[in-house]
Amino acid sequence: MSKKSLxxxxxKRIILVLIHSHNxxxxxxxxxDEKSFEKKLRIYSFLQKLPRNSLRCRLRNRCYVTGRSRGYFRTFGLSRHIxxxxAHYxxxxxxxxASW
Structure with a gap:
């Protein structure tokens, strides 16, 4: 079981990604698309003011049951242990x- 703080x-990161993804x-x-350098700088400054945790690359796949991040199977949303x-049950x- 992962730490509850993680x-x-x-x-929190998932919520931030959902809120800020459109912006x-x-x-x-x-x-x-902008041609002028000054406008481009202004637009990118707005982009830099968004929270860092609103990036999708900061999200980590976690097991639905235990919260484990390693050994994650995407098709099931579970870690290898679970x-x-x-599957056994x-x-x-x-x-x-498989058993042989």
């Missing part, structure tokens, strides 16, 4: 645990 920090997109496209247990449809 999970809470991740939730970031607008500033970035306007900055690329995926193995759930037959809780994931279409997934079987």
């Amino acid at each position: 999970i809470a920090r991740q939730r 970031r997109y607008v500033y970035r496209t306007n900055g690329k 995926l193995r247990d759930m 037959g809780l994931l449809p279409g997934v079987t645990k």
